Amino acid sequence: MRMFLTILVCKLLRFIGKLIGKGSSLPGEIALKLDPNILRKLTLPKYVIAVTGSNGKTSTVEMISQILRKSGLTVAYNKEGSNQIEGVTTFLLSDSTLRGKLRSDVVLIESDERFARHTFKHFIPTHYVITNLYRDQLTRNGHPEWVYDIIGQSIHEGSRLILNADDPLVSCFGYGKEDVIYFGVDRFSESTEENTSVYNDGKYCPYCKAPMEYEYYHYNHIGNYHCESCGHRRHDTQYTVTEVNLSDGYIIIDGEHRIDLALKSIYNVYNILAAYSVARLVGIDGEKIAESISSYVLKNGRVVTFTAGEKKGTLLTSKHENSISYDQSLRVARAHPEDTTVMVIVDRVSRKYFTSETSWLWDIDFELLEHDNIKKIILAGAYASDLAGRFSYTQIDPAVITVKKQVADAVEELKKHAVGYSYVITCFSDKDKFLAQVLVD
Amino acid sequence: MKILHLYYDLMNLYGENGNMRVLSRHLEDQGFAAEVERKTVGETIEFSEYAFIYCGSGTERNQKVALEHLKEHAEGFQKAVESGIPCLFTGNSLEMLGSVIHGLDGRDHEGLSLLPFSVQEDKDTRFTGDAVFTADWLGKDFVGFINKCTDLTGLSGETLFTVKMGKGNSANDNREGFRLYNLFATYLTGPMLVKNPHFMQYLIELIGKRDNESFVYREISYPYEEDSYQVTLNALLDRIQTK
Numbered sequence: 001m002r003m004f005l006t007i008l009v010c011k012l013l014r015f016i017g018k019l020i021g022k023g024s025s026l027p028g029e030i031a032l033k034l035d036p037n038i039l040r041k042l043t044l045p046k047y048v049i050a051v052t053g054s055n056g057k058t059s060t061v062e063m064i065s066q067i068l069r070k071s072g073l074t075v076a077y078n079k080e081g082s083n084q085i086e087g088v089t090t091f092l093l094s095d096s097t098l099r100g101k102l103r104s105d106v107v108l109i110e111s112d113e114r115f116a117r118h119t120f121k122h123f124i125p126t127h128y129v130i131t132n133l134y135r136d137q138l139t140r141n142g143h144p145e146w147v148y149d150i151i152g153q154s155i156h157e158g159s160r161l162i163l164n165a166d167d168p169l170v171s172c173f174g175y176g177k178e179d180v181i182y183f184g185v186d187r188f189s190e191s192t193e194e195n196t197s198v199y200n201d202g203k204y205c206p207y208c209k210a211p212m213e214y215e216y217y218h219y220n221h222i223g224n225y226h227c228e229s230c231g232h233r234r235h236d237t238q239y240t241v242t243e244v245n246l247s248d249g250y251i252i253i254d255g256e257h258r259i260d261l262a263l264k265s266i267y268n269v270y271n272i273l274a275a276y277s278v279a280r281l282v283g284i285d286g287e288k289i290a291e292s293i294s295s296y297v298l299k300n301g302r303v304v305t306f307t308a309g310e311k312k313g314t315l316l317t318s319k320h321e322n323s324i325s326y327d328q329s330l331r332v333a334r335a336h337p338e339d340t341t342v343m344v345i346v347d348r349v350s351r352k353y354f355t356s357e358t359s360w361l362w363d364i365d366f367e368l369l370e371h372d373n374i375k376k377i378i379l380a381g382a383y384a385s386d387l388a389g390r391f392s393y394t395q396i397d398p399a400v401i402t403v404k405k406q407v408a409d410a411v412e413e414l415k416k417h418a419v420g421y422s423y424v425i426t427c428f429s430d431k432d433k434f435l436a437q438v439l440v441d
Numbered sequence: 442m443k444i445l446h447l448y449y450d451l452m453n454l455y456g457e458n459g460n461m462r463v464l465s466r467h468l469e470d471q472g473f474a475a476e477v478e479r480k481t482v483g484e485t486i487e488f489s490e491y492a493f494i495y496c497g498s499g500t501e502r503n504q505k506v507a508l509e510h511l512k513e514h515a516e517g518f519q520k521a522v523e524s525g526i527p528c529l530f531t532g533n534s535l536e537m538l539g540s541v542i543h544g545l546d547g548r549d550h551e552g553l554s555l556l557p558f559s560v561q562e563d564k565d566t567r568f569t570g571d572a573v574f575t576a577d578w579l580g581k582d583f584v585g586f587i588n589k590c591t592d593l594t595g596l597s598g599e600t601l602f603t604v605k606m607g608k609g610n611s612a613n614d615n616r617e618g619f620r621l622y623n624l625f626a627t628y629l630t631g632p633m634l635v636k637n638p639h640f641m642q643y644l645i646e647l648i649g650k651r652d653n654e655s656f657v658y659r660e661i662s663y664p665y666e667e668d669s670y671q672v673t674l675n676a677l678l679d680r681i682q683t684k
Contacts, residue, residue, distance in 0.1 A: 135455050142567045142588060143454055145500045149564070198458060203450050209506045211483070323455075356571050356676040357586045358669070359456030359631025382676075385668035389635060392665060393462045403665075 003100050006035040010093040024082045028089030039122035042092060043101040048123065049278055050109040050159075052116050052151060053131030053170070054144070055325055056271040057083070058300050060131060061110040063275035063293050068106055070292035071284050077108035084115040085122075106282070113147050114140075116154035127281060128159040129274055132167045132222065135201070135363060136322045139355045144169060144201065162277055164270065165235045166222045169206040174235065183277045184237040185269060188244035191216040191223065197327065198363050207232040218266055220324055239277040241269055246335075257290035262297045264335070267328045304431075306424075308438040309415030313341075313422030315434060320349050320427040323363035329425045330368040339420025340373050343434075347381030347407055351429035358386040367394050375419035377401045380410030381430060411437045442473050442492040442652060448499070448507045449479040452534050454588065457497030459632025460529075463666070464493070467641055470661050471649060482510040488521035493648050498532020498630040501545050501562055501590065508537045508550060515553050522555065527647045528624040531633060533589060535618070535626035536560045545590075555621060558596040558610075566590065572607025572629060573677045574617055581639045584673045585629030601627055606681050623647060636673060638666050 013027035031038055051061050065075045076095035078087055088109055095102050111119060113133075130151065133144040141147050148169055155161065155173065164170045165182035174180040195202070195217050202221030205212045210229030217223035226233035243252040249261045251269055253276055261268060272293060279289045302317035316329040333342050349355050369377060377400050379387040388403045402417075404410035411434060414422060424434055446461045461477045468475035480486050488494065499507060511518060522528060536542050539558040542550040552560075567590040574583040583602060592611040600610070601618035609615045610628075618627035625644075627633075634641045642658060649656035 138455055138588060139569050139586065142569060142590070143500050145502055146567060146590075199453055199455075200450065204503070204506070209502060354571075354680060355586070356584075356673040356680075357631070358636075358673070359459070359586065362456035362459035362462075362632050362635075382672060383669070385665045385672060389663075389665035389669050390459075393459075393466070 002035050003038060003041050004098050006031050006038050007093050007096055007098050007100065009034060010090065014090055014094050024090045025084065025086035028086035028093070031089050031093055032086065037122075039089060039092065041100050042096060042123070044123060045102050045105055045107055047106040047127065047282055048109070048125045049106060049127045049129070050111045050116070050120070050125035051129040051131065051274070052111045052113045052154075053129075054113065054134040054136040054147075055319070055322065056131045056267065056274070057110045059268070059271040059298055059302075060129065060274045061108055062298055062300055063272060063296065064278050065108055066296060067275060067279040067284060067289050067292045068282065071288060073105040074103070075106045075108050076102065076104040078110055083110045083112040085119045088119050113151055117150060120154045120156060124156045124159050126160060127162060127278055128155065129162040129278060130164065130170050130173060131270065131274055132164055133169045134220070134322065134324045135360070136319065137350070138360070139321060139350070139357045140353065145206070148172070160281070162274070162281070164274070165237050166218060166224070168202055168212065168221060168225050168232065168234075171235055172206055172232070175207075181239070181277065181281065182235040182237045183239040183273050184234065185218060185241040185244065185266070185273065187216050187224070190244075190246065190266065191218050193217075195220070196365075198323065198365050205230060205232050219327070239273060239280060241273050244269055253290070254286060257286045259290050259293060260295040262295050263303060265328055265332055304435065305441040306435065306438040307441060308411060308418070308422070311415060311418040311422055313418070313424060315424040315426070315431060317431055318425050318427060320346060320429065321357070321360045323360055323365075326364040326425065327368070329423070330365065333423040333425070334368050334371050334374070336373060336421055336423070338373060339375050341376040341378065341414065341418040341420060341422040342369055342374055343378040343380060343410060343414055343422065343424045344387055345380045345407060345410065345424065345426035345430045345434060346383040346387055347433060348429045349383070351427075358383055361386055361390045364390075366391060370394060370396050373420075375400065376417065378410050378413055379403045380407050381405065407433045408437065442468070442648075443476050443478055443490055444468075444493040445486070445488070445491040445495065446477055446479045447486075447494055447496040448481050448534070450481050451503040451507050452497045452499035452532075454498040454500070454532060454630055456631040460495060460497070460634045463632065463635045464495075464641065464644070467645055468648070471645055471659060473649070473652065482506060486514055486517070488514070488517045488526070489524065491521070491526060492652060493644070494521065494526060494528040496530050496534040498534060498588070501533070504533050504537065505544065505550055507534070508542075508552065511537055512551070512553060519553065519555060522622055522624050525623050525651065527644055527651070529644070530624065530626045532628055532630040533591065535628070536591065536593065538621070538626065539593070540595075556596060556598060556619065558593050561592050561594075563590050563592070568608045570607055571677055571680070573605040573674070573681070574602030574607070575605055576602050579639060579643060582674055583629075583637055583640060584670065584677060585633045585636060586631055587628050588630050589628050601625060606677055635666055636670055638663060638670055
């Protein structure tokens with residue numbers, strides 16, 4: 001009876017919440033108050049898939065959902081990005097019958113890396129994907145090893161781990177576990193023998209702290225590594241991207257399945273591979289998977305094309321306080337084959353909490369913008385001086401750079417003086433300030 | 442002159458590289474040819490050779506690796522500090538200089554014992570937050586960010602700051618960091634020299650006068666760095682008010 005009422009209340013609140021445009025965590029919060037054990041009482045389907053890690057969670061989850069649905073399965077997932085326990089509760093109860101049985105064939109959860117340990121006290125995923133661990137929102141997260149320890153508390157017997165073999169820290173989760181699947185990307189034309197980033201978080205073995213050797217890096221600390229001291233090394237992969245061609249925009253998985261890339265970045269390749277691996281483990285045929293996500297354009301609104309006055313451009317949503325996310329966007333801008341304008345906006349560091357921390361700007365490889373094609377750079381927002389300070393330590397010609405503290409002034413500058421195609425790089429917290437002033441295509 | 446970026450690869454939580462980039466340029470602007478040397482575990486270090494020594498913050502595990510190495514060089518390091526070489530130890534690097542760190546790993550890690558304090562790491566609580574400190578010796582407020590999971594107790598001697606916003610050395614202490622000869626120690630992380638141009642100037646005067654007694658700091662404007670200090674200070678003072 002208690003379960004019945006709790007689920008009913010949650011559904012009603014969710015219904016009302018949707019009508020008035022409220023967020024999705026409140027109904028779950030109230031449900032957990034009415035019955036703190038409600039999640040344990042649910043009858044979950046055969047597949048409960050969770051995805052956590054620093055970057056790529058939302059995109060990976062969206063692609064898993066796309067593949068599974070194309071294969072005729074029904075999927076419930078928290079697409080509104082409410083990935084803490086309250087939001088997870090809301091979406092699970094929304095999908096549940098009043099007797100507590102989930103309707104969908106698959107439950108798919110994007111899980112916040114710090115909160116997974118609370119959620120998975122109540123139930124455990126059958127498949128648990130960990131994408132990567134980066135310097136991400138360290139004003140909340142502390143540092144990657146701190147997050148590693150916290151995620152460790154969310155892993156329980158009975159979950160099959162699906163790990164990124166190319167991330168030396170993430171692959172440590174596999175030790176002492178029996179049911180572990182690794183995925184990874186083979187060497188390709190853009191892999192480098194030296195680490196080219198501002199910092200190298202792969203320099204020391206995460207397991208024993210002896211210096212680590214790399215055969216090659218794909219980017220940052222992601223690559224093929226081994227430790228002479230303790231033997232920690234990139235594990236053999238069960239699912240593998242065997243060919244990457246970013247210029248022509250395709251990859252080949254396991255030597256036979258070609259997937260065309262809507263977003264030509266190595267980071268996107270990892271998200272696709274993680275989604276592919278999960279789908280294979282659910283029993284879907286490799287070719288079928290490739291068909292469902294070939295040329296797939298993500299619907300999560302992170303890449304937006306726009307027209308500003310006469311000028312065309314793309315906004316690449318990046319994460320403030322996450323240098324790898326920025327590096328990724330800078331690489332996309334740098335790879336543009338013609339004249340390019342780049343605008344970076346840091347107006348509010350986070351949309352969710354207050355901070356005035358800008359240390360992360362020094363970990364971003366803004367030197368990537370030292371390129372003949374990049375004709376103009378606009379630095380915008382309340383923290384434009386922090387950006388300009390950082391840029392003054394690159395070799396970029398100061399004549400190329402314009403600094404505007406008001407986003408509106410920066411947009412005017414772009415409309416009037418952008419050269420060639422524009423890339424706007426900013427975060428969730430700031431992107432709407434830009435998009436409100438241009439025409440979204 | 443040579444400046445030392447100590448454990449640049451281990452004690453490198455985020456943005457630490459900014460301090461060295463900015464300091465060496467500012468020293469050059471004052472007429473010094475400053476060369477940054479980066480040293481880490483496995484290397485021999487002659488601390489007395491340097492005009493300035495900097496060590497940033499690290500993960501709890503990396504700090505223990507650095508500490509083991511620093512202990513091998515304890516004597517040379519202590520002499521350098523006592524000789525008055527300006528040093529900056531930020532974040533948990535300062536913890537290496539006390540008597541003991543009670544670690545997350547359940548072990549007690551003996552420190553260099555330059556000062557008699559002890560440190561307790563706590564796996565369940567981490568303090569992360571913006572900070573504003575005051576210091577009479579500096580005149581102006583100091584801004585930055587704290588990211589630590591420790592309490593530091595038993596400190597005798599001079600502390601560096603008083604906390605206006607943020608967290609002190611321990612839960613019930615509004616004093617922050619410490620000073621030992623010309624070694625400045627604070628839990629603030631990241632490129633604090635970028636964000637606090639007045640402190641940068643203070644350090645450069647110290648470094649300059651040790652190099653050449655008649656050194657006089659030449660006023661140079663760094664508008665972006667000065668403004669980024671002001672923007673953050675204003676944001677944090679507003680925050681204190683609205684709380």
